[in-house]
Amino acid sequence: MAKQYDEGMLSDMLPIYYSRHFPQSLFCRWLSCGNYPQPLANRELSFTLADDVYLRYLSISNQKELQTLFQKKCPHKLDIGPVYNIKPSIGRHDAIVLARELVFDIDLTDYDEIRTCCQEANVCDKCWRFMVIACEVINTALKEDFGFQNILWVFSGRRGIHCWVSDHDARTLDSPGRTAVADYLCLITGGDNQNKKVNLVGDNLHSSIRRSINIIDKYFNIIVQEQEFFSTKEGLSKLLRVIPDETLRKQTEETLDKLAPSSLERWEAFIQIYNQFCKHNNVRKIKYLIEEIKIQYCYPRLDVHVTKGFNHLLKSPFSIHPKTGKVSVVFKPENINSMKLDSVPTIHTLLDDSAKENTQHEANMRTAIKSFQEVVFLLEKTEALRRKTETSISLDF
Numbered sequence: 001m002a003k004q005y006d007e008g009m010l011s012d013m014l015p016i017y018y019s020r021h022f023p024q025s026l027f028c029r030w031l032s033c034g035n036y037p038q039p040l041a042n043r044e045l046s047f048t049l050a051d052d053v054y055l056r057y058l059s060i061s062n063q064k065e066l067q068t069l070f071q072k073k074c075p076h077k078l079d080i081g082p083v084y085n086i087k088p089s090i091g092r093h094d095a096i097v098l099a100r101e102l103v104f105d106i107d108l109t110d111y112d113e114i115r116t117c118c119q120e121a122n123v124c125d126k127c128w129r130f131m132v133i134a135c136e137v138i139n140t141a142l143k144e145d146f147g148f149q150n151i152l153w154v155f156s157g158r159r160g161i162h163c164w165v166s167d168h169d170a171r172t173l174d175s176p177g178r179t180a181v182a183d184y185l186c187l188i189t190g191g192d193n194q195n196k197k198v199n200l201v202g203d204n205l206h207s208s209i210r211r212s213i214n215i216i217d218k219y220f221n222i223i224v225q226e227q228e229f230f231s232t233k234e235g236l237s238k239l240l241r242v243i244p245d246e247t248l249r250k251q252t253e254e255t256l257d258k259l260a261p262s263s264l265e266r267w268e269a270f271i272q273i274y275n276q277f278c279k280h281n282n283v284r285k286i287k288y289l290i291e292e293i294k295i296q297y298c299y300p301r302l303d304v305h306v307t308k309g310f311n312h313l314l315k316s317p318f319s320i321h322p323k324t325g326k327v328s329v330v331f332k333p334e335n336i337n338s339m340k341l342d343s344v345p346t347i348h349t350l351l352d353d354s355a356k357e358n359t360q361h362e363a364n365m366r367t368a369i370k371s372f373q374e375v376v377f378l379l380e381k382t383e384a385l386r387r388k389t390e391t392s393i394s395l396d397f
């Protein structure tokens with residue numbers, strides 16, 4: 001029988017976890033980014049200790065120093081900051097930020113408006129599907145639209161995912177550049193009192209939006225059933241509020257109201273009504289209504305402030321979430337679809353040989369470290385190649 005996770009035990013468990021399970025060497029190599037534009041020592045780490053004491057501007061020069069710092073301070077939370085022009089522990093507030101991964105933070109609490117299975121801190125495999133879509137949409141856009149290749153995906157430890165882009169161009173991107181990327185990837189706008197949050201315009205849809213809709217389409221019918229978007233009175237009226245044309249809205253309401261409360265049947269009926277309506281009416285205003293609804297219900301909801309900020313601190317890969325005990329595992333984006341929340345390793349099962357899940361969690365931890373290793377190796381290779389090209393160009397002149 002597995003022991004219940006107890007946050008009070010963290011101070012005893014963490015020193016063992018940091019020495020035996022945390023991939024210290026890979027972590028330092030990943031954070032170094034080929035020691036360019038500055039060495040590892042200029043990177044900020046921040047710790048939150050057991051008593052909520054918050055330490056900023058920490059730094060390490062190598063794995064040995066990391067291990068010492070872990071043993072001395074035993075951080076309950078471990079966050080990563082930017083790379084400064086000087087060692088942050090010396091320069092403190094005067095230091096200038098030179099580089100920082102381009103980061104994305106997607107959290108299921110931002111889906112509370114649309115998910116019906118859970119709310120707030122709760123999460124299940126049904127709402128995890130939103131993360132599957134988000135990961136595929138963002139990962140594809142980063143690769144195909146921006147040409148990035150050094151991309152790390154991490155489970156946040158509770159109810160979301162983080163993405164770190166370490167390509168040189170991404171790390172050195174300035175604030176306006178980060179804002180432009182965030183705005184480009186953000187299609188859902190407006191606060192709680194705005195019903196229709198997506199507005200697509202133009203004669204043709206941008207290829208990246210079309211591609212995102214194709215990704216959503218792979219999951220849309222499943223998610224419509226799992227979330228029962230349109231099966232309740234409230235769900236139905238939410239859909240109706242998104243329809244800007246009054247005639248179409250009335251027709252939809254009359255028909256769908258009479259149907260059995262099957263979310264998928266109602267959605268399919270709505271598409272038929274919409275198509276009939278478009279045959280006989282001027283449809284400029286609602287040309288992309290179906291696409292807009294799919295985006296509103298399934299497209300990634302990014303915390304754009306995290307992406308726009310040049311020096312935002314973000315939770316480290318392989319740190320422990322203090323509330324759940326779960327490891328922030330690295331995963332391959334192509335595997336997120338088969339990732340189950342129960343199989344994410346936890347600190348207490350990794351440390352307890354007799355726990356039922358111990359073997360499985362240890363195996364999953366090894367897979368996560370292997371995925372991390374692949375990203376680190378690729379980053380070092382890319383960085384070496386870039387430096388070589390840079391040197392040969394400068395020699396040519």
Ligand SMILES: [Zn+2]
Pocket residue numbers: 117118122123124125126127128
């Ligand atoms: Zn759920």
